[in-house]
Each structure stands twice: as C-alpha cells, then as structure tokens.
Amino acid sequence: MAGPARLCVTNQKGGVGKTTVAINVAGALNELGRDVLFVDLDPQGNATEGLGRLEAYDDEPPTLLDALVDPDGVAAEELVYSHPEMDVITSNIDMNAAASTLAQQSAPETHLAELLDRLESEYEFVVVDCPPHLGVLTDNALYATENLVIPALTEPTSKRSLELLFDYVGSLEMEHGLEIEPVALVANRIETTSEDEAMLEWFDDALPDVPSYRVRKRVALQRAFTEGRSVFGVDEEIDMADRFMDVAKRIDEQLATTGVPA
Numbered sequence: 001m002a003g004p005a006r007l008c009v010t011n012q013k014g015g016v017g018k019t020t021v022a023i024n025v026a027g028a029l030n031e032l033g034r035d036v037l038f039v040d041l042d043p044q045g046n047a048t049e050g051l052g053r054l055e056a057y058d059d060e061p062p063t064l065l066d067a068l069v070d071p072d073g074v075a076a077e078e079l080v081y082s083h084p085e086m087d088v089i090t091s092n093i094d095m096n097a098a099a100s101t102l103a104q105q106s107a108p109e110t111h112l113a114e115l116l117d118r119l120e121s122e123y124e125f126v127v128v129d130c131p132p133h134l135g136v137l138t139d140n141a142l143y144a145t146e147n148l149v150i151p152a153l154t155e156p157t158s159k160r161s162l163e164l165l166f167d168y169v170g171s172l173e174m175e176h177g178l179e180i181e182p183v184a185l186v187a188n189r190i191e192t193t194s195e196d197e198a199m200l201e202w203f204d205d206a207l208p209d210v211p212s213y214r215v216r217k218r219v220a221l222q223r224a225f226t227e228g229r230s231v232f233g234v235d236e237e238i239d240m241a242d243r244f245m246d247v248a249k250r251i252d253e254q255l256a257t258t259g260v261p262a
Contacts, residue, residue, distance in 0.1 A: 004116075004123045004125060004126055005125050005251075005256065006125075006128070006144060006145035006146070006147060007025075007125070007126070007127055007128070007145050007147040007149055007251065008130055008138075008142060008144075008149070009021055009025065009130060009149045009150075009151060010130035010138055010141060010150070010165070011132070011151050011152060011162075011165060012132060012134045012138070012161060012165060012168075013153075013157065013158065013161035015132075015153075016132075016151045016152055016153050016158075016188055017151050017189055018129065018132060018151045019042070019129055020188070021151040021188060022038070022047060022127055022128075022129040023051060023129075023225070024224075024231055024244040025149060025186075025244055025248055026125070026230065027085050027229070027230020027231065027233060027244070028230070028247065028248030028249075029125050029127070029251070030085045030230075030232065031245065031248070032245075032252055035087075035123045035125070036086035036123060036124070036126075037086065037088075037125070038051065038086045038087070038088045038089070038129070039064075039089045039116075039126065039127070039128045039129065040089065041064075041091065041095075041112070042095075042129055042131045043091060043096045043131060043137075045057045045091035045092070048090040049225075050225040050228065051088050052227070052228020052229070053081055053083070053088060056081060057090065057091060057093055058093055062074045063095070064079060064090070064095060065097065065098050065101065067079055067115050068111045068112060068115060069101055069102065071115045072114075076115055076118045083228075084229070085232065085233045086127075087123070095137075098136070098137055099135055099136050102136045102137075102140075108136050108139070109136060109139035109140050110140070110143060110144075112128070112140035112141060112143070113140070116144055128141045134164075134165075139172060142172055143176060143178065146179060146180050147181055147183050147251075147255060148169070148182045148183060149184045149251075150182055150186070150210075151188045152203070153188060154187055154189075154190055154191075154195065154196040154203075155195065155199065156199070158203075159202065162206065182210045183210070183211075183254055183255070184210065184211055184212070184213060184247050184251060185203055185210050185211070185213070186213050186215055186243075186247060187200055187203060187212055187215065188215050189216070190214050191216070191217060211250055213246055215240050221240060223236070224236070224238065231244065
C-alpha cells in the first residue's frame with residue numbers, strides 16, 4: 001500500500017444511517033485484518049456514542065477542534081482512543097463551534113488533512129464520518145480523503161440530495177484541483193416495496209460506475225450500535241454483515257494499491 005487509504009462517509013441529507021454505515025464499513029475493514037483509524041467529524045457525536053466513547057464527548061481540551069484549528073500545536077496522538085476494533089478520534093461538544101472557528105483560519109478546508117498526515121503512519125485505512133450537511137467540516141473530509149462512500153435511502157428525496165452532493169463535490173474539485181471519487185453507494189434500510197425497487201434502479205442508472213450495496217432494515221444493527229461495536233464486534237449473527245463485508249472488500253481491493261492521494 002502506497003500509504004494509508006482515506007475515505008469519508010457523507011450525505012448532506014440527515015437520517016440516512018450515515019454513522020451506521022461508517023462504523024460497519026470500518027468494522028469490516030478491521031475484520032479483513034486492516035488497521036483502521038476512525039474519525040468522528042460530526043459535532044453531534046453519533047459515532048462517538050456508537051463506538052462506546054460517549055463520555056469522551058465532554059472531554060476537556062485538547063479536543064479534535066483544537067487539533068483542527070492548530071494541527072501543529074496539538075499532539076495528535078493525545079486524541080486517539082483505543083477500541084477493540086479500531087482506533088478512534090472522537091467528536092466533542094466543542095465541535096459545535098467548528099464551522100465558525102475554522103472559517104477564521106487560513107485554508108480552513110485543509111486542516112484535517114494536515115492532522116491526518118501527522119497521525120496515520122500506523123494505519124492502513126482512515127474512515128471519516130461527516131456531519132449530515134455540507135460546509136467546512138465536510139470540505140475537510142472530502143479534501144483529506146478524496147474517496148467517498150455515500151449512504152442513501154431508497155426514497156425520491158435521495159435524487160435531489162445526490163445531485164446537490166455531486167454539484168458540491170465538483171465545485172470543490174475545481175477549486176482545489178482534486179479528483180474525489182465515489183467508491184461505493186450503500187442503499188440503506190431497504191424494505192420490499194415498489195418504491196424501493198424503483199430507486200435502486202435509479203441509483204444504478206445515475207451512478208453506473210459506482211458499485212452499490214443493499215442493506216436491509218435490521219434491529220440487530222441498532223443493537224450493535226448500542227453495544228458500542230460494529231456488527232463484526234458483537235456476539236450475534238447478523239445477516240447484513242455480509243453486505244458490509246462486500247463493501248469493505250471492494251474498497252480494500254480498489255484503494256489498497258493507491259493509498260492516499262499524492
């Protein structure tokens with residue numbers, strides 16, 4: 001591997017199961033034997049809770065925001081928590097001020113990349129969970145990773161949200177000379193309805209070069225979240241684990257030879 005491969009999980013539409021997808025893709029990469037660093041960039045801290053570190057949300061400085069504001073002034077290793085499946089940089093209540101604070105910085109969208117450059121020598125994959133909206137934090141994730149996993153619901157509103165996302169990504173690419181590649185679309189919480197099937201066909205037509213994966217609604221996914229684990233870290237057979245493993249295998253095959261962008 002040329003360097004640790006980075007990917008972000010994002011969709012500016014809330015309620016699409018973004019954090020569930022991020023945690024379980026990271027857990028699947030760990031199951032493949034990869035060393036994973038998970039970064040919770042969402043000020044709401046859902047992934048921090050879903051990885052069993054909710055108490056860290058109220059930690060005293062230095063926090064992730066401190067490191068983003070001054071990547072050279074914070075010992076990045078101080079931010080990393082050990083988890084049975086992966087290392088984790090948690091979100092923090094201070095992250096609610098991230099948008100306004102970073103907006104005052106020089107090149108605010110580059111700060112996560114600088115932080116990761118100092119952190120990730122021990123890792124093979126970095127997975128970044130984004131906020132459920134576009135803005136400077138999502139800019140940081142896209143700029144730092146250049147690889148995109150998109151969770152989406154099989155409902156008509158997903159069409160507009162994906163169009164907006166790709167317009168936004170295109171603007172960021174032009175501004176910074178990037179090539180941000182969608183590496184997977186995860187159609188999440190699928191039920192057996194005609195609307196679901198129609199939307200699955202739309203995903204395939206709209207993104208013919210992006211592999212898509214179908215994750216059905218399962219209470220067991222929420223149980224794993226409550227236990228602070230991915231589906232691979234709980235003592236329970238969950239049929240959707242195979243779907244997340246398929247995503248991880250594809251990502252591993254695609255990115256293991258390229259690593260981080262030059």
